[in-house]
Amino acid sequence: MAEPPPLQAxxxxxxxxxxxxxxxxxxxxxxxxLPFRPVKTPAEGxxxxxxxxxxxxxxxxxxxxARRGATVLAVGRNRAALDSLAAAAPAGGIVPVVCDxxxxxxxxxxxxxxxxxxxxxxxxxxxxGVLIRDFSRTPEGLETxxxxxxxxxxxxxSGLVAAxxxxxxxVILNVVSGGLYSVPLNTRMLNIPExxxxxxAAYASHKRAQxxxxxxxxxxxxxxxxxxxxxxxxxxxTPGVQTSLPVFRRLLGPILxxxxxxxxxxxxxxxxxxxxxxxxxxxxxxxxxxxxFAHTRxxxxxxxxxxxxxxxxxxxxxxxxx
Ligand SMILES: NC(=O)c1ccc[n+]([C@@H]2O[C@H](COP(=O)([O-])OP(=O)(O)OC[C@H]3O[C@@H](n4cnc5c(N)ncnc54)[C@H](OP(=O)(O)O)[C@@H]3O)[C@@H](O)[C@H]2O)c1
Numbered sequence: 001m002a003e004p005p006p007l008q009a010x011x012x013x014x015x016x017x018x019x020x021x022x023x024x025x026x027x028x029x030x031x032x033x034l035p036f037r038p039v040k041t042p043a044e045g046x047x048x049x050x051x052x053x054x055x056x057x058x059x060x061x062x063x064x065x066a067r068r069g070a071t072v073l074a075v076g077r078n079r080a081a082l083d084s085l086a087a088a089a090p091a092g093g094i095v096p097v098v099c100d101x102x103x104x105x106x107x108x109x110x111x112x113x114x115x116x117x118x119x120x121x122x123x124x125x126x127x128x129g130v131l132i133r134d135f136s137r138t139p140e141g142l143e144t145x146x147x148x149x150x151x152x153x154x155x156x157x158s159g160l161v162a163a164x165x166x167x168x169x170x171v172i173l174n175v176v177s178g179g180l181y182s183v184p185l186n187t188r189m190l191n192i193p194e195x196x197x198x199x200x201a202a203y204a205s206h207k208r209a210q211x212x213x214x215x216x217x218x219x220x221x222x223x224x225x226x227x228x229x230x231x232x233x234x235x236x237x238t239p240g241v242q243t244s245l246p247v248f249r250r251l252l253g254p255i256l257x258x259x260x261x262x263x264x265x266x267x268x269x270x271x272x273x274x275x276x277x278x279x280x281x282x283x284x285x286x287x288x289x290x291x292x293f294a295h296t297r298x299x300x301x302x303x304x305x306x307x308x309x310x311x312x313x314x315x316x317x318x319x320x321x322x
Contacts, residue, residue: 012182043065047071063094120166120167122169133244150190169226171273172228181291190309212303234284
C-alpha cells in the first residue's frame with residue numbers, strides 16, 4: 001500500500017489519536033476502572049497458554065493467571081526471559097515453552113510439545129503481535145508480521161483442536177488493537193508483498209482479521225463449547241511500543257497504561273466468561289463496537305475468503321488448518 005500524502009497522513013493521525021487517546025490511555029482506564037474489583041477468581045487446575053509471554057502484556061497476563069493459581073504455558077523465543085518470568089511467579093506456575101512464533105512449522109508442532117502433554121489448554125491467549133516498520137520475510141517465505149500476528153494464531157488454535165489439546169469449554173482470547181478501527185477486513189493487506197508494504201497498515205489489518213477469526217472460531221469450535229473473545233488492551237507502555245512506536249511513546253508516555261492495566265480485561269474475561277458478542281471488541285471489561293468510522297463497515301473480503309487465504313498459506317507449508 002502506498003504511503004498517503006503527508007498532509008492527509010497528518011490529518012488522519014490527528015483524527016485517530018484525538019478520538020481515541022483519552023479512552024485508550026491510562027485516563028480511560030482510571031475513569032472506567034473505578035468500580036473494577038481485582039480479579040480474584042481462583043484458577044487452580046486451569047491450564048493457560050499465553051503466546052509472546054516474555055514481555056509486555058503477555059508477561060503481565062501470564063503472571064496474573066499464575067498468581068491466581070493457573071499453570072501457564074508461557075510461549076516465547078527468549079529462554080532467559082521465560083526463566084525470569086518463571087522466577088517472578090509462584091513456584092510451578094509458569095512452564096516455559098521456547099518457540100519462535102513467526103515459524104509456522106514450529107507453531108504447528110507446539111500441541112505435541114512435551115510441556116503440553118498434561119491437561120488440555122483451558123485458556124488460550126493469542127497475544128503475540130508485532131508492528132514491523134521495514135519489510136521482512138521469514139525463512140518460510142511469509143511476511144514476518146503476518147506470520148506472527150495472524151497465521152500463527154490460526155495454526156496454533158487449529159492445531160490444538162485437531163490434537164485434542166483444547167479443553168471442552170475453553171476460552172480463546174485474541175489480543176487485538178484499536179488500530180483495527182482504521183481498516184476494513186481486507187485479505188490483500190495481510191501477507192503484503194515487499195513492494196507495497198506498510199507496517200502500520202499491515203498491523204491494523206492483522207488486528208481486524210483477528211477479530212474475524214475470533215467470531216469464526218466461535219462457530220467452528222462450537223462442539224467444544226469454546227468461548228472466543230477479541231480483546232483490546234488500550235495503549236500500554238510495553239517493550240513493543242518502546243521499539244516500534246518511539247514518537248508515540250515520547251508524546252504519550254506519561255499517560256500510557258502500565259502492562260497490568262493493559263492485561264486487566266484479558267484476565268477478567270478468562271474469569272468472568274461473559275456472553276460473547278459478534279463483531280465487538282472487549283475493552284475495559286465491556287464489549288465495544290468494532291467500527292468507529294463508516295469505511296470499515298464495508299469489508300473488502302469475507303471471513304470465508306480470510307479462511308481460504310490462511311488455510312492456503314498453511315497448506316503451502318504442508319500444514320493442515322481449519
Ligand atoms: N502495548 C500496547 O499499547 C498495545 C495496544 C494494542 C494492542 N496491543 C497488542 O497486545 C499484544 C502484546 O503487545 P505488547 O505491547 O505487550 O508487545 P511486546 O511488548 O512487544 O511483547 C510481545 C512479546 O512477544 C514476543 N515475541 C515477538 N515476536 C515473537 C516471536 N516471533 N516468537 C516468540 N515471541 C515473540 C516478544 O519477545 P522478543 O523479545 O522475543 O521479541 C515480546 O516479549 C500484541 O498483540 C499487540 O498487538 C498492544
